[in-house]
Amino acid sequence: MTKDHLPHLHVLDDGLYAGLGFNGRGVAMGTVMGRMLAMLAGGADPRDVPFPITAMRPIAFHRFQRPAVMALAQYYRIRDSLEERFAARAA
Secondary structure, eight states: OOTTSSOEEEEEETTEEEEEOOTTOHHHHHHHHHHHHHHHHTTOOGGGSSSOEEEOOOOTTGGGHHHHHHHHHHHHHHHHHHHHHHHHHHO
16 A cells, blocks of 8 residues: 555665555556566666656654554543443433
8 A cells, every 4th residue: 555545666776676556456557567567677777667666665653553543442442331331321
């Protein structure tokens, strides 16, 4: 997955490339990206590839996603429990 929901072609190191982030566009874009990766693997100049090649960058705050989701799930469990208790008292 990518932040902008578009496929990306990344340079990971000299001569090492990765195509990722097809996000539901896998068949068509995977075929096109495969052709571009094959060009690069065959020694083509990266400037001749008709797709932007960018460096891979981490997604800001991504490492906090799991703890945040777990905290929110617990928060809503507590809210549901309290709501259930107060609804039972009111009935």
